[in-house]
Amino acid sequence: xxxxxxxxxxxxxxxxxxxxxxxxxxxxxxxxxxxxxxxxxxxxxxxxxxxxxxxxxxxxxxxxxxxxxxxxxxxxxxxxxxxxxxxxxxxxxxxxxxxxxxxxxxxxxxxxxxxxxxxxxxxxxxxxxxxxxxxxxxxxxxxxxxxxxxxxxxxxx
Numbered sequence: 045x046x047x048x049x050x051x052x053x054x055x056x057x058x059x060x061x062x063x064x065x066x067x068x069x070x071x072x073x074x075x076x077x078x079x080x081x082x083x084x085x086x087x088x089x090x091x092x093x094x095x096x097x098x099x100x101x102x103x104x105x106x107x108x109x110x111x112x113x114x115x116x117x118x119x120x121x122x123x124x125x126x127x128x129x130x131x132x133x134x135x136x137x138x139x140x141x142x143x144x145x146x147x148x149x150x151x152x153x154x155x156x157x158x159x160x161x162x163x164x165x166x167x168x169x170x171x172x173x174x175x176x177x178x179x180x181x182x183x184x185x186x187x188x189x190x191x192x193x194x195x196x197x198x199x200x201x
Contacts, residue, residue: 068106068122069137077111087112087150089179096184096197102126103133107173107182107197109152117142117152121171133158142171149174173197 079088094107103126111118122137142154151174158167170187184195 067124067135068104069135070106070108070120070122074108074120075110076108079112083113084146084150086148086175086179087114087144087146089175090117090150090152090173090182092199093201094173094182094197095200096182096195098126098184098186098193098195100193102193102195105195106200107184112144112152114146115144117144119152119154121154121156149176151175 076091076093079091090109090112092109094109095104096107097104103123105121105123108120108122109117110120119140119142120137121140123133123135125135126133138156140154140156142152145151145153151172153170153172155168155170158169167189172185172187173182174185175182180199182197184197186193186195
């Protein structure tokens with residue numbers, strides 16, 4: 045419960061100072077596990093909470109990396125409601141198992157299907173988040189069948 049209240053305060057402060065949306069739904073039981081000391085620091089750096097905004101007027105979103113190892117990451121992805129060329133996408137929150145891709149700039153990657161306000165299922169996006177050399181920012185990319193959006197994420201916790 046303390047994590048939820050703290051995250052709410054962080055979002056309120058972040059939202060009021062940067063214009064970042066406060067209307068991002070998150071699941072209630074967020075517990076971030078400390079990565080193993082044996083995990084390369086570039087991969088361990090994913091652990092925590094990140095915020096970003098998709099390019100082209102896209103949704104504000106939060107990426108929570110709850111647990112990570114050399115093969116997979118347990119994450120929560122949550123976004124605000126937004127308009128797109130295909131319709132209005134509601135605010136949502138999903139628990140996802142992402143693939144970890146090691147390397148000089150490691151990545152986490154997952155597929156996610158969008159849902160529309162009309163109730164229709166949208167297309168499937170391939171989300172990729174790449175750790176930058178400073179270990180303080182992620183570069184995000186979402187590839188849809190008809191478009192690609194990008195984001196730069198900053199750590200919020």
